[in-house]
Amino acid sequence: MAASAEIGFPLFVKAVNGGGGRGMRQVNDPDRLRPALVEAMREAESAFGDDRMYLEQAVINPRHIEVQVLADAAGEAIHLYERDCSLQRRHQKVLEMAPAPNLDPELRDRICADALRFIRHIHYVNAGTVEFLLGEDGRYVFIEMNPRIQVEHTVTEEITGVDLVQAQMRIAGGETLADIGLAQDTITIRGAALQCRITTEDPANGFRPDTGVLSVYRTPGGVGVRLDGGVVFGGATVGANFDSLLVKVTCRGRDLAQAAARAFRALNEFRIRGVSTNIPFLEAVISDPEFLAGHATTGFIDARPDLLKAQIPVDRATKLLSYLAEVSVNRPNGSVPADFSGARRRLPELPPEVLKAAPPAGSRSHLLEVGPVQWAADLRAQTAVAVTDTTFRDAHQSLLATRIRTRDLLHAAPIVARTLPELLSVEAWGGATYDVALRFLKEDPWDRLDALHSAMPNLPIQMLLRGRNTVGYTPYPLEVTSAFVAEAARSGVDVFRIFDSLNNVDQIRPAIEAVLETDHAVAEATMCYTGNMTSPGETLYTLDYYLHLAEQLVESGAHVLAIKDMAGLLRAPAAAKLVSALRSHFDVPVHLHTHDTAGGQLGTLLAAISAGVDAVDVASAAMGGTTSQVPMAALVASLEGTERDTGLSLDAVTDLEPYWAAVRQLYAPFESGLRGPTGRIYRTEIPGGQLSNLRQQANSLGLGDRFEDVEEMYAAANRILGNIVKVTPSSKVVGDLALALVGRGADPRDFEEHPDRYDIPESVIGFLNGDLGTPPGGWPEPFRTKALAGRRTRPVVAELSEADSADLAAHPRHALNRLLFPGPLRDYEEAFEAYSALSVIPTREFLYGLKQGGEVEVVLEKGHSLELGISAIGDPDDHGMRQVLCSVNGQPRTLAVRDMSVDSAVPTAEKADRSVPGQVPAPFAGVITPVVEVGEEVAAGQQVATIEAMKMEAAITTPVAGVVSRWAVGPAQAVEGGDLLVVID
Numbered sequence: 001m002a003a004s005a006e007i008g009f010p011l012f013v014k015a016v017n018g019g020g021g022r023g024m025r026q027v028n029d030p031d032r033l034r035p036a037l038v039e040a041m042r043e044a045e046s047a048f049g050d051d052r053m054y055l056e057q058a059v060i061n062p063r064h065i066e067v068q069v070l071a072d073a074a075g076e077a078i079h080l081y082e083r084d085c086s087l088q089r090r091h092q093k094v095l096e097m098a099p100a101p102n103l104d105p106e107l108r109d110r111i112c113a114d115a116l117r118f119i120r121h122i123h124y125v126n127a128g129t130v131e132f133l134l135g136e137d138g139r140y141v142f143i144e145m146n147p148r149i150q151v152e153h154t155v156t157e158e159i160t161g162v163d164l165v166q167a168q169m170r171i172a173g174g175e176t177l178a179d180i181g182l183a184q185d186t187i188t189i190r191g192a193a194l195q196c197r198i199t200t201e202d203p204a205n206g207f208r209p210d211t212g213v214l215s216v217y218r219t220p221g222g223v224g225v226r227l228d229g230g231v232v233f234g235g236a237t238v239g240a241n242f243d244s245l246l247v248k249v250t251c252r253g254r255d256l257a258q259a260a261a262r263a264f265r266a267l268n269e270f271r272i273r274g275v276s277t278n279i280p281f282l283e284a285v286i287s288d289p290e291f292l293a294g295h296a297t298t299g300f301i302d303a304r305p306d307l308l309k310a311q312i313p314v315d316r317a318t319k320l321l322s323y324l325a326e327v328s329v330n331r332p333n334g335s336v337p338a339d340f341s342g343a344r345r346r347l348p349e350l351p352p353e354v355l356k357a358a359p360p361a362g363s364r365s366h367l368l369e370v371g372p373v374q375w376a377a378d379l380r381a382q383t384a385v386a387v388t389d390t391t392f393r394d395a396h397q398s399l400l401a402t403r404i405r406t407r408d409l410l411h412a413a414p415i416v417a418r419t420l421p422e423l424l425s426v427e428a429w430g431g432a433t434y435d436v437a438l439r440f441l442k443e444d445p446w447d448r449l450d451a452l453h454s455a456m457p458n459l460p461i462q463m464l465l466r467g468r469n470t471v472g473y474t475p476y477p478l479e480v481t482s483a484f485v486a487e488a489a490r491s492g493v494d495v496f497r498i499f500d501s502l503n504n505v506d507q508i509r510p511a512i513e514a515v516l517e518t519d520h521a522v523a524e525a526t527m528c529y530t531g532n533m534t535s536p537g538e539t540l541y542t543l544d545y546y547l548h549l550a551e552q553l554v555e556s557g558a559h560v561l562a563i564k565d566m567a568g569l570l571r572a573p574a575a576a577k578l579v580s581a582l583r584s585h586f587d588v589p590v591h592l593h594t595h596d597t598a599g600g601q602l603g604t605l606l607a608a609i610s611a612g613v614d615a616v617d618v619a620s621a622a623m624g625g626t627t628s629q630v631p632m633a634a635l636v637a638s639l640e641g642t643e644r645d646t647g648l649s650l651d652a653v654t655d656l657e658p659y660w661a662a663v664r665q666l667y668a669p670f671e672s673g674l675r676g677p678t679g680r681i682y683r684t685e686i687p688g689g690q691l692s693n694l695r696q697q698a699n700s701l702g703l704g705d706r707f708e709d710v711e712e713m714y715a716a717a718n719r720i721l722g723n724i725v726k727v728t729p730s731s732k733v734v735g736d737l738a739l740a741l742v743g744r745g746a747d748p749r750d751f752e753e754h755p756d757r758y759d760i761p762e763s764v765i766g767f768l769n770g771d772l773g774t775p776p777g778g779w780p781e782p783f784r785t786k787a788l789a790g791r792r793t794r795p796v797v798a799e800l801s802e803a804d805s806a807d808l809a810a811h812p813r814h815a816l817n818r819l820l821f822p823g824p825l826r827d828y829e830e831a832f833e834a835y836s837a838l839s840v841i842p843t844r845e846f847l848y849g850l851k852q853g854g855e856v857e858v859v860l861e862k863g864h865s866l867e868l869g870i871s872a873i874g875d876p877d878d879h880g881m882r883q884v885l886c887s888v889n890g891q892p893r894t895l896a897v898r899d900m901s902v903d904s905a906v907p908t909a910e911k912a913d914r915s916v917p918g919q920v921p922a923p924f925a926g927v928i929t930p931v932v933e934v935g936e937e938v939a940a941g942q943q944v945a946t947i948e949a950m951k952m953e954a955a956i957t958t959p960v961a962g963v964v965s966r967w968a969v970g971p972a973q974a975v976e977g978g979d980l981l982v983v984i985d
Helices: 002-007 030-048 105-121 153-160 164-172 256-269 279-286 305-309 316-330 352-356 363-370 372-381 394-400 406-419 433-441 445-455 478-491 505-516 543-555 572-585 601-610 632-639 650-655 657-666 688-700 704-720 730-744 748-753 762-768 783-788 802-810 812-820 822-835 843-848
Strands: 011-019 022-027 053-057 063-071 077-089 092-098 126-134 140-146 192-199 216-218 225-229 245-253 271-273 386-389 425-430 461-465 493-498 522-528 560-565 590-594 615-618 854-861 864-873 881-888 891-898 919-921 926-930 943-949 952-957 962-967 973-975 980-984
Touching: 002 053, 011 030, 022 030, 030 053, 030 943, 030 952, 063 105, 063 164, 077 105, 077 153, 092 153, 092 279, 105 126, 105 140, 126 164, 153 164, 153 192, 153 225, 153 245, 192 256, 192 279, 216 891, 245 256, 256 279, 279 305, 316 822, 316 843, 316 854, 316 864, 316 881, 316 891, 352 406, 363 372, 372 522, 386 590, 386 632, 394 688, 406 445, 406 657, 425 433, 425 445, 425 493, 433 445, 433 822, 445 461, 445 478, 445 812, 478 493, 478 505, 478 802, 478 812, 493 505, 493 560, 505 522, 505 543, 522 543, 543 560, 543 572, 560 572, 572 590, 572 601, 590 601, 601 615, 601 632, 615 632, 632 650, 650 657, 657 843, 688 704, 688 730, 704 730, 704 748, 730 762, 762 783, 802 812, 812 822, 926 980, 943 980
Parallel strands: 386 425, 386 615, 425 461, 461 493, 493 522, 522 560, 560 590, 590 615
Antiparallel strands: 011 022, 011 053, 063 077, 063 126, 077 092, 092 192, 126 140, 192 245, 216 271, 225 245, 854 864, 864 881, 881 891, 919 980, 926 943, 926 973, 943 952, 962 980
């Protein structure tokens, strides 16, 4: 400490036996000296087994110049000129050049002469490096000598032609410089050279060391390119216990500019996958104009933080291949259906000139021309029955759990736009598609909307909007509803079918008002139908009930009235009676939506058409029937040649059926399981759109073989909850309760009498708490009071924070995704980070992977495609990992994939839950040293441990204040990134 006063600040604390920047700290003021000494001594003891330190005067913003020397036992010594090692980070050399650019020749001579004078004074023998710091004023100071060959010796060899390693060994063997043929007057400089150290560090993440398996390792070559590396190859494992240096690339040229150009080409030609590297950072450095001008100092990198933001290679090939390998190993959806032979080739063939030309004018063209009010009036006035095609949304929601991907819809969309322009609309968005796109398909739902709008510009895109719930399951602040409607209308939604799961007009009205504020969109307000309106025993859902509901919707500004019969309960007589009454009481058009679960809904549609209904929903026959809508071909054929002919071409309708049949076959694992119509629906009242999802849920809970019990319990749950309207999200409440009771083997009567004895799903508690509003028949008492007793409920609608409002205004799509579906959004973003955009993978491979020896072409964009293949899948190791030999455009790559069907024989480390702030994770792989103990109080931001990996030691801090409740790891324990280290309560 006393010596520091004599030297003065700033100064360096250095390890006596240090190197590579370890055990070294710059100290700018006396208060930091002691902590810096403690840190550096601990690091030096760990790295070198020697914690002795010395102090050295610091030169501010210097150049680091070192001189290469050779000396023999006869007393002869020469220098091989200098190297510039100023490009450093954490005192670790990153890039070296020879000779030092812009160095005055006279100064060069003095520095080299001083280096020789020093080694002669100490009688040094063999190769060594004498190092100096050169200040801005031209003065230089000696800092150390390295009595060995340096990592950067390659640049000296390239400009002098001297093999330093050979010379070192010959001198050690007793030869003199003369014997070797070296003399000072024969050493000359030829051109320039620079060396880049390629390391497994992530520049964008604080140069954290990265570990893993090298799935790809390809190197450059050519004139003036030299590589010096260790045992590095595709399939090699990079661990945390070794240096992060993979390979050195040294490039020479006639001057620094040419050497740098060759180095940039060489760096660009490297293909290293599986771990992060510093290649993008190195490319940014050698492209910097100041570097090329030779103006680098030791502060160069710190002064240019943008260098750390260099574009990281997307590496889509490896990411996509990783997904395919994981699916191929684990087969989450089983094998490809045996009789599947492709879908796209079954599309109708249209002449190229027809596909290239704009589609004919359609209903959207008319909407944009006359506006929503006149569009609705014209719909009411026309004789022909208008038709909405639900194949693009509700049909596959009802049959296939909403799993059809955007790419499969886009194959058909241009054909529909050109062969069925008479359609009223195409229902293609909203409902469950939003959630499923993010959660399961790993797609952004807004991208789907953009793409379909572009493919069918002549037809209105229709969406299903859950009132203030938008596409979610609970009401949101009005600001969210308004923003959602505005963004959807801007993005291509033309018709908003708006409903509330309990027919609560107060929840529908804000969405209607938001639609009316757009410049063109149609507000189709919806009544959800349930029960049996014409039954003498029906006392709740009567004609008067629906007429009163319709009156409120029309008064709220609806352009169109919709009847939404989710379960297919609307019988033909009831349809005729309801449609007739609605048309006689109101001037707006009536649009009927039903599901064909019991098989008789064509009769219902025809009865409604006879009563004057203006529009109906149908689906392509291959995607119609049962839980979906009535087949389109059946309706078109039934009305063909009549007064109310739809105007649709029956041939055009049926020509699309082979394609949709093949698509449906491809998605067979998601089928609802209903092979034909069922009259049970009149008793269970399960919505068609829910039935396939409910079966998927039952399968995941191990109740797939008891689905009839689930159906019966659904009816019982509906009775217990008060015979409610059942459509998402209220139908989900009934379904959740049914699954919970069947899973427990509960007697529904006992549950109704003693709900306090049961665990009740959150959705049911939320419903009973009023989260979805008040049901039409009122609350089921005393069940509701008993069920809520002692249970905590949360507020339904929270106000947006200022930050959320700002984000909604600046980035509406991402903000809406986050506010509506934070969990699924995280799933999507994690998948995008891990695999890139999965939408480019054909559906067959997306769902089922590849067989060994199989390949698939993946088109990334026009003119850029990849041929991805899997050659072999190895046996699982003790960790349950399989080595998968893959290929990208014929080039081999090896990936390690966890086989989820194999139990690991090796204990797995506990992982931190990143959603819990008090669980502190390991930032990367390394060795942990705790610095706090259980029971100790810590402040937010306080260091709790150090982690050491490769040549880096970093502090780990706690993001929250609290008490250390437990350590999940011990001292000096090796960990992987994401492992739980410590819990702070």
